[in-house]
Amino acid sequence: MYMIETKDLYFRYPDGTEVLKGINFKVKKGEMVSILGPNGVGKSTLFLHFNGILRPTKGEVLIKGKPIKYDKKGLIEVRKTVGLVFQNPDDQIFAPTVKEDVAFGPLNLGLPKDEVERRVREALKAVGMEGFENKPPHHLSGGQKKRVAIAGILAMQPEVIVLDEPTSGLDPVGASKIMKLLYDLNKKGMTIIISTHDVDLVPVYADKVYIMYNGKILKEGTPKEVFSDVETIRKANLRLPRVAHLIEILNKEDNIPIKWGFTIREVRRNLAEYLKEKC
Numbered sequence: 001m002y003m004i005e006t007k008d009l010y011f012r013y014p015d016g017t018e019v020l021k022g023i024n025f026k027v028k029k030g031e032m033v034s035i036l037g038p039n040g041v042g043k044s045t046l047f048l049h050f051n052g053i054l055r056p057t058k059g060e061v062l063i064k065g066k067p068i069k070y071d072k073k074g075l076i077e078v079r080k081t082v083g084l085v086f087q088n089p090d091d092q093i094f095a096p097t098v099k100e101d102v103a104f105g106p107l108n109l110g111l112p113k114d115e116v117e118r119r120v121r122e123a124l125k126a127v128g129m130e131g132f133e134n135k136p137p138h139h140l141s142g143g144q145k146k147r148v149a150i151a152g153i154l155a156m157q158p159e160v161i162v163l164d165e166p167t168s169g170l171d172p173v174g175a176s177k178i179m180k181l182l183y184d185l186n187k188k189g190m191t192i193i194i195s196t197h198d199v200d201l202v203p204v205y206a207d208k209v210y211i212m213y214n215g216k217i218l219k220e221g222t223p224k225e226v227f228s229d230v231e232t233i234r235k236a237n238l239r240l241p242r243v244a245h246l247i248e249i250l251n252k253e254d255n256i257p258i259k260w261g262f263t264i265r266e267v268r269r270n271l272a273e274y275l276k277e278k279c
């Protein structure tokens, strides 16, 4: 059974734009999945189907093996299981203070006050935003707002967390911190789906990668399988991780046959092996 599965999913916006054209996507419990694709290919549109905000024009979305029911009760159930962090935190944050914003979801679940307070405290600590409880969200920086938006979803304790470009607009340290937080949550068993343009981070964190292009899935597999298919990566207007690009150039242009790798750790190991054999 998959946590989320889409079967031959099509979606057309009311103005006639057909954005999703037969998407088959699956995520297992405990996986960390990245969706990569250039601007406008439909990543956000797909994510809005994962918790029932959008309804397919054709095809279906299953949560833990059951098709989403688009009535009030069905949607509440889905949103308890799947938490979605929007690309733009301003679409998500609306309460007068950070604390109230993060508390909004748990309060709506009807949890006792003590439990809500505990969840708010823990969620703000997890994203490194303790001390900001009483600040109005519109006084926060873009990166801080992003963390508060993530805290709001964490406080709901969903089984799956879906994040639309969680590192966009963050400085390098902020981006690494968010990815480390997601990695730690995943190691504790949370299923995580992210969309990103950051191809350097994907092989470090993802178990599985989907390449989206023009409303379709062009390729899926482990980071190694996906990034080894250089032709598809370039066809989808993406690029290789920098370290893999360096190996490609060394292989092709300098005739130095170092084994491919997609993270700094892998490339370092392959380079060290090559140098040991040479010396």
Ligand SMILES: Nc1ncnc2c1ncn2[C@@H]1O[C@H](COP(=O)(O)OP(=O)(O)OP(=O)(O)O)[C@@H](O)[C@H]1O
Residues within 6 Å of the ligand: 013, 014, 015, 017, 019, 037, 038, 039, 040, 041, 042, 043, 044, 045, 046, 087
């Ligand atoms: N409400 C809407 N009505 C009509 N078309 C829309 C609407 N929202 C998005 N689109 C169009 O759907 C397409 C896919 O948009 P979407 O935001 O899903 O792409 P994306 O892959 O998430 O892009 P990005 O990487 O830039 O965030 C785009 O062509 C966009 O213009």
